[in-house]
Amino acid sequence: MSQRRGGVRGLGSRLYRGETAFDFVGKRWRWFLLSAVIIIVGSISLGVKGLNFGIDFKGGTSWEVVAPHVSVDQARSAVTPLGLGDATITVLGGQTLDVEANVNSGAAAHQAQVKQSVTNELASVAHVQPSQVSINDVGPTWGHEITTKAEYALLAFFLAIAFYITLRFEWKMAVAAIVAVIHDILVTAGIYSLSGLQVTPATVVAFLTILGYSLYDTIVVFDRVQENTKGLASTGRLTYTDMVNLSMNQTLMRSINTSFVALLPILSILIIGAQFLGAKPLQEFGLALFIGLASGAYSSIFIASPLLAMMKEREGRYATIRQRLSARGEAMTLLTPAAAAAARGSGSQQGALVRAGSGGGRGDRSRQAEVDGGAVTGDGGTPHEDGAAAESADGAGRRPAPTPAVRPRPSSNRGRPSAGRSSPRPRKKGKRR
Amino acid sequence: MRRPLLVWAIGTVVVCLGALGAVLGLGYAPALGLDLQGGASVTYKPAHQVPQDQLDQAISIIRNRVDALGVAEPNISREGGNIIIQLPGVKDQQRAIQLVGQTAQLFFRPVMCTAPPYTAPAPGQPAPPAGPPSCSSSAAAGQVDPTLASVPSTPKGSDTSQSNVLLPEINSTTRFVLGPAILNGSIIKNASAAVPQSGGGWQVNFTLTSSGSPKFDQLAQQNYQKQVAIELDGTVQSAPTINAQSFGGQGQITGSFNESSAKNLALILRYGALPVQLNQQTVTTVSPTLGRDSLHAGLVAGLVGLGLVMLYMIAYYRALGVIVVAGLVLTAALLWAIVSYLGHSNGLALDLSGVIGIIVSIGITVDSYVVYFERLKDEIRSGKTIRSSVDRGFRSAFRTVLAADAVSFIGAAILYWLSVGAVRGFAFYLGLSTLLDVIITYSFTRPMVVMVGRSRLFTEARWLGVARGLASTAAPEPDSAPARSRARTPV
Numbered sequence: 001m002s003q004r005r006g007g008v009r010g011l012g013s014r015l016y017r018g019e020t021a022f023d024f025v026g027k028r029w030r031w032f033l034l035s036a037v038i039i040i041v042g043s044i045s046l047g048v049k050g051l052n053f054g055i056d057f058k059g060g061t062s063w064e065v066v067a068p069h070v071s072v073d074q075a076r077s078a079v080t081p082l083g084l085g086d087a088t089i090t091v092l093g094g095q096t097l098d099v100e101a102n103v104n105s106g107a108a109a110h111q112a113q114v115k116q117s118v119t120n121e122l123a124s125v126a127h128v129q130p131s132q133v134s135i136n137d138v139g140p141t142w143g144h145e146i147t148t149k150a151e152y153a154l155l156a157f158f159l160a161i162a163f164y165i166t167l168r169f170e171w172k173m174a175v176a177a178i179v180a181v182i183h184d185i186l187v188t189a190g191i192y193s194l195s196g197l198q199v200t201p202a203t204v205v206a207f208l209t210i211l212g213y214s215l216y217d218t219i220v221v222f223d224r225v226q227e228n229t230k231g232l233a234s235t236g237r238l239t240y241t242d243m244v245n246l247s248m249n250q251t252l253m254r255s256i257n258t259s260f261v262a263l264l265p266i267l268s269i270l271i272i273g274a275q276f277l278g279a280k281p282l283q284e285f286g287l288a289l290f291i292g293l294a295s296g297a298y299s300s301i302f303i304a305s306p307l308l309a310m311m312k313e314r315e316g317r318y319a320t321i322r323q324r325l326s327a328r329g330e331a332m333t334l335l336t337p338a339a340a341a342a343a344r345g346s347g348s349q350q351g352a353l354v355r356a357g358s359g360g361g362r363g364d365r366s367r368q369a370e371v372d373g374g375a376v377t378g379d380g381g382t383p384h385e386d387g388a389a390a391e392s393a394d395g396a397g398r399r400p401a402p403t404p405a406v407r408p409r410p411s412s413n414r415g416r417p418s419a420g421r422s423s424p425r426p427r428k429k430g431k432r433r
Numbered sequence: 434m435r436r437p438l439l440v441w442a443i444g445t446v447v448v449c450l451g452a453l454g455a456v457l458g459l460g461y462a463p464a465l466g467l468d469l470q471g472g473a474s475v476t477y478k479p480a481h482q483v484p485q486d487q488l489d490q491a492i493s494i495i496r497n498r499v500d501a502l503g504v505a506e507p508n509i510s511r512e513g514g515n516i517i518i519q520l521p522g523v524k525d526q527q528r529a530i531q532l533v534g535q536t537a538q539l540f541f542r543p544v545m546c547t548a549p550p551y552t553a554p555a556p557g558q559p560a561p562p563a564g565p566p567s568c569s570s571s572a573a574a575g576q577v578d579p580t581l582a583s584v585p586s587t588p589k590g591s592d593t594s595q596s597n598v599l600l601p602e603i604n605s606t607t608r609f610v611l612g613p614a615i616l617n618g619s620i621i622k623n624a625s626a627a628v629p630q631s632g633g634g635w636q637v638n639f640t641l642t643s644s645g646s647p648k649f650d651q652l653a654q655q656n657y658q659k660q661v662a663i664e665l666d667g668t669v670q671s672a673p674t675i676n677a678q679s680f681g682g683q684g685q686i687t688g689s690f691n692e693s694s695a696k697n698l699a700l701i702l703r704y705g706a707l708p709v710q711l712n713q714q715t716v717t718t719v720s721p722t723l724g725r726d727s728l729h730a731g732l733v734a735g736l737v738g739l740g741l742v743m744l745y746m747i748a749y750y751r752a753l754g755v756i757v758v759a760g761l762v763l764t765a766a767l768l769w770a771i772v773s774y775l776g777h778s779n780g781l782a783l784d785l786s787g788v789i790g791i792i793v794s795i796g797i798t799v800d801s802y803v804v805y806f807e808r809l810k811d812e813i814r815s816g817k818t819i820r821s822s823v824d825r826g827f828r829s830a831f832r833t834v835l836a837a838d839a840v841s842f843i844g845a846a847i848l849y850w851l852s853v854g855a856v857r858g859f860a861f862y863l864g865l866s867t868l869l870d871v872i873i874t875y876s877f878t879r880p881m882v883v884m885v886g887r888s889r890l891f892t893e894a895r896w897l898g899v900a901r902g903l904a905s906t907a908a909p910e911p912d913s914a915p916a917r918s919r920a921r922t923p924v
């Protein structure tokens with residue numbers, strides 16, 4: 001049992017200290033496949049079952065009344081004689097009675113009469129005044145209007161976001177980010193179709209939030225990728241893929257924290273607002289957000305970034321780097337954020353990153369700390385800047401990367417703890433010292 | 434260096450809390466949407482595409498009707514091509530909706546006599562005679578009949594075309610006793626406001642339809658040299674004197690018009706009552722009970738969510754977590770102040786989707802802190818002093834936050850412009866929170882973290898220690914010395 005707890009805690013503290021080096025890009029096909037399966041299943045369901053649209057989209061009337069002591073059956077037997085035999089009746093949070101039906105047929109006067117009598121009947125069942133019954137009456141063309149508007153808004157959203165990302169970063173990032181967002185839309189729509197959950201305006205709001213979150217996440221990772229890859233082509237010691245992996249590991253703790261923090265209010269909406277207090281929009285909203293947040297976080301990490309890496313590797317300059325490195329058998333360099341940081345701290349920003357890999361483990365970092373400390377005292381209290389220890393670091397950086405610098409492909413790594421970034425041995429050694 | 438930072442931080446606190454204090458002092462509170470306080474809402478869509486001025490005209494007619502209902506804070510707005518009427522807190526919801534949506538007519542009625550402003554009869558005085566108002570025999574057409582002062586105006590909805598009515602003139606205290614309607618607005622073919630070639634003030638030119646022209650000439654002959662009132666929706670729009678017996682299909686109305694009153698009358702003549710045929714799209718009524726319950730649910734969910742986030746931030750980031758909590762409190766104070774102010778000045782209502790937008794924005798707001806603090810950890814890991822990490826970390830983190838917030842903001846802005854209904858409120862509050870996030874991150878989080886970074890209490894103390902967990906990474910027990918010595922080195 002201690003084994004397992006130790007493992008979990010180990011991962012937690014490795015994350016906290018930036019000692020993870022997951023190969024997100026390398027295992028991309030596995031994630032792409034998983035997403036493809038979910039999307040294909042969802043698409044089939046969308047084609048066969050479609051979505052369960054609420055009255056705001058297809059027209060109809062809903063009545064809501066606070067009636068803690070009225071059961072669905074009681075409500076049904078009350079409204080069935082009025083011609084609402086096919087009404088959808090639910091009780092929310094154990095106290096709000098919700099009746100939905102489409103009475104938008106027949107003469108206008110007849111419709112109004114039916115609606116009024118349903119209102120009166122529900123009021124008498126719930127023992128309240130008719131004015132205490134909330135009514136939402138939606139004409140048949142309204143749904144078409146809001147659907148059209150939503151489509152335009154979505155299109156404009158994509159264009160504007162693509163334009164912004166292209167301007168701020170580059171068009172390949174825009175493509176990757178938007179593919180990830182479309183992925184989220186398809187996954188969420190598929191889940192909604194499969195589960196038969198009702199699509200309401202609140203769901204649409206939630207849906208748009210998901211797009212925002214998903215993009216937000218992706219942008220944070222891409223911003224780091226862009227920073228890390230500046231000047232990469234000229235130094236040429238790491239492939240673009242390596243840098244994407246490093247960037248993702250560097251922002252992993254942030255992604256986890258952010259997703260968790262975003263999840264807390266949503267759980268609160270879902271559990272407290274919807275379940276205990278029975279607010280209908282809160283329930284619709286919470287469910288959609290819950291699905292979407294998971295999909296958004298997933299797509300930023302497993303779809304957007306690997307896709308970006310694939311597209312960028314096709315560019316001549318990065319392809320050259322990869323070929324050169326793989327010719328030397330140094331194809332996959334997995335850096336931990338901590339190792340990258342240690343390298344950066346010791347020398348010039350980019351050039352040192354490769355050398356950073358060289359240590360990988362503990363020994364290198366403590367050595368680094370000594371160098372730093374020395375530099376500061378040696379300079380007699382001058383500001384500690386990047387260049388302070390640059391001489392020695394750059395000198396080291398210009399050497400061809402020594403063998404331990406390069407981490408072999410994970411598949412061939414088993415049983416070679418000396419190169420492992422997180423293997424238990426070096427850490428134990430560190431503690432013993 | 435220390436002073437400007439302190440100024441920033443204190444300035445932000447003063448501005449945020451000051452704004453909150455100001456709106457509280459003024460007694461402003463967020464205007465609640467009708468889904469949170471109960472009320473009625475109707476959406477109308479024109480049956481055909483109509484020009485802007487017709488839609489605006491329809492809205493002003495509806496606004497007059499709503500004002501007559503005595504709803505405290507009605508909100509009548511145009512969203513896309515739709516007209517949305519929101520009547521928060523209205524008591525008799527069904528009647529209100531009926532009255533607002535009914536199609537009124539433009540009538541031409543002969544003026545019998547003029548009445549003074551209404552004054553309620555003093556107690557003990559005889560009540561005015563019931564039934565349709567009529568001028569006393571002494572008052573001829575166009576003259577003021579003082580006995581009508583105690584007769585109330587004909588209520589809206591009772592101004593039937595067949596009976597005598599007593600109606601007020603628009604923007605004036607004058608009232609008229611009017612006979613049964615002779616013609617309705619359908620005889621008018623077109624009308625426009627213009628300045629006559631001879632100079633002088635504004636006038637309204639009109640042309641009549643081919644079937645309307647003889648009818649109007651008939652009216653002119655019967656009422657030659659008398660006033661004819663143009664009535665819309667229980668209000669006399671104008672009461673010109675007929676100065677010709679034959680109009681030949683066109684005429685002018687002159688008088689003391691200015692540009693806007695002439696244009697307004699022209700619009701009314703052109704479009705008649707409601708200038709567009711409006712189809713009811715949605716009707717929503719929310720009972721006060723349900724509204725209160727939703728508000729309660731939203732508030733509790735939001736506060737619990739916020740509390741959990743704060744606890745997690747403190748547990749995870751220790752001293753820095755306290756900055757997050759302070760920042761969230763300031764953001765909340767500023768948001769409350771802005772929402773209250775806009776609710777007071779622009780009638781912006783906080784509805785349930787807005788509450789949801791705000792709850793969701795907690796995540797985005799906290800993310801800025803997380804981006805910054807994780808960046809800070811990176812910098813410290815790379816062996817920099819806390820002091821230099823704080824500055825460098827902020828610069829790169831702020832760049833990230835700006836990029837990511839820009840995406841959120843663009844999304845919110847587009848949704849706001851292009852969507853309808855619930856989505857709009859959501860987009861507004863999400864966009865507002867995103868803006869506040871950027872402001873607070875720059876003006877509060879940045880100076881606070883720098884100041885905390887300079888304090889040894891916060892960086893090294895056992896429980897508060899920001900750098901503690903990290904320093905021990907870079908160098909476990911024995912190696913922590915260099916890290917500490919760096920922290921103490923003067924910069």
